[in-house]
Amino acid sequence: MLVVEAFRAAFGADPRTVWHAPGRVNLIGEHTDYNDGFVLPFAVPWGVTAAVTPRGDHTIRLLSLQSDGEPITIERHEDARGWTRYVVGVLAVLADRLGEPVPGADIAIDGDVPQGAGLSSSAALEVAVAGALNDLHGLGMTPMELALLSQRAENDFVGMPCGIMDQAASALGQEGHALFLDCRSLGSRTIPLDLASHGLRILIIDTGVHHEHAGGEYAKRRAECESAARKLGVEALRDVTDLAGALERLQGDERKRTMHVVTENHRVEALVGLLRAGAVTEIGALLNASHLSLRDQYEVSSPELDVAVEAAVRGGARGARMTGGGFGGSAIALVAEDRLDSVQESVAAAYAERGWHAPRFLPAVPSPGASRRA
Structure with missing residues (x-):
């Protein structure tokens, strides 16, 4: 070693x-x-x-x-x-x-x-x-x-x-x-993610754009969420049950951040439900919706991430979204194995058209957690 x-x-x-x-x-x-x-x-x-x-x-x-x-x-x-x-x-x-x-x-x-x-x-x-x-x-x-x-x-x-x-x-x-x-609650459970049996892959698209969260934007988003929760009288935005009513009481960025957090929680639960039902092929629309919300409501995407997502879907991906804190980093795409080449070619071409460095493509395989090695 x-x-x-x-x-x-x-x-x-x-x-x-x-x-x-x-x-x-x-x-x-x-x-x-x-x-x-x-x-x-x-x-x-x-x-x-x-x-x-x-x-x-x-x-x-x-x-x-x-x-x-x-x-x-x-x-x-x-x-x-x-x-x-x-x-x-x-x-x-x-x-x-x-x-x-x-x-x-x-x-x-x-x-x-x-x-x-x-x-x-x-x-x-x-x-x-x-x-x-x-x-x-x-x-x-x-x-x-x-x-x-x-x-x-x-x-x-x-x-x-x-x-x-x-x-x-x-x-x-x-x-x-x-x-x-x-x-x-920190309660957790593992959810089978058997992509191969459905002929699917999760493809990571590394934009090559470095992100640095500690610089302030990440902390700013968190502060906006905490401020919105205080105004709504809840411990955290997770507790908002009447989204329409909550949005009427908020303005500007706090309104948009609340919209994203509440709807994103719903998307997580919906996607878990699909996976547990074995409907792996149906999760793509939720990935797309998540990206649009992160782009428009939470405003943490970037031109490189947006192009990667749009080009991946255009190239045949079933769905795609930015992943991680944003401002750069990677997107993920749900891709049928027989469309991997076309998705990668579509994203690479979109980057080349804009004079950007070619992105890196990595297969995302659910892997074991931390362990002793020696």
């Missing part, structure tokens, strides 16, 4: 444990998680592997195979910068959870989640490190507890106000299944 070899070369010994956690794709349910709503993600084949050994002091030494140079040494949590914040944040939050200092660690990281594609490489990194620390210190945390610890690291330490979806998908994913998650 390459990460073990790198760990040995950098730190002079084998790691005590090695954990892997995957990224995720969200089938439907976008920007609903921090509104206490419903989501339906699944884990993808790519992820992050963390090789870890605890230290006898509180120093943290970090090595990434995706970065050049020597290991980064961090003496104080607040000195973490860039990608190291996600790792150090997990240790900091764990110390706060336990109410006592946590020993430092030597950590080597290897990852193959496509960067900037909206597939949650940050959540995979957090969950992999959290799983390794849980293992090393015998803490007995459940997969959902690992997800919550990782989410808090991103919220409180990194400063990204994400919901629980990404970390939960990484920690709880199961091969061949999507994860239906109630983001308020």
Whole structure:
């Protein structure tokens, strides 16, 4: 294992444990998680592997195979910068959870989640490190507890106000299944996603446009939702039952955000119902409706995402939508196997016409969640 070899070369010994956690794709349910709503993600084949050994002091030494140079040494949590914040944040939050200092660690990281594609490489990194620390210190945390610890690291330490979806998908994913998650109760159940038996694929279309949520737009959307909920007298937009009445009481962006969140929750439940009924071929219209709502009501799409979705459908996809937080990243398309070439050709041609770099196409296969590898 390459990460073990790198760990040995950098730190002079084998790691005590090695954990892997995957990224995720969200089938439907976008920007609903921090509104206490419903989501339906699944884990993808790519992820992050963390090789870890605890230290006898509180120093943290970090090595990434995706970065050049020597290991980064961090003496104080607040000195973490860039990608190291996600790792150090997990240790900091764990110390706060336990109410006592946590020993430092030597950590080597290897990852193959496509960067900037909206597939949650940050959540995979957090969950992999959290799983390794849980293992090393015998803490007995459940997969959902690992997800919550990782989410808090991103919220409180990194400063990204994400919901629980990404970390939960990484920690709880199961091969061949999507994860239906109630983001308020944290109740979940796996939903079979047997695409192959229906002659279908989920195709990821990586636009190559990097997204950066912590820059402000993501936080702005969350604040708008929270403000709308206060005006409507509900705990979260998930609790809106009279949408027409709610929209009469709101204006501008808060009205549009509420429209998206409430209808998106309905779309998640409808899609789960179709999957449970075995009507996999019928979910495309819900994907299309989700994208239109994200584009027009939540305003988190981008020209590259819109062109990818429109060209995919024109090329024969049964449905398509942007996935992830938006402002770039990836779209997904539900495609019959015999139309894969035509869909890819249609999207590539649409990009070429506009002088854009060619997108990357990746098959999205529902994959296992986080686990120990060594």
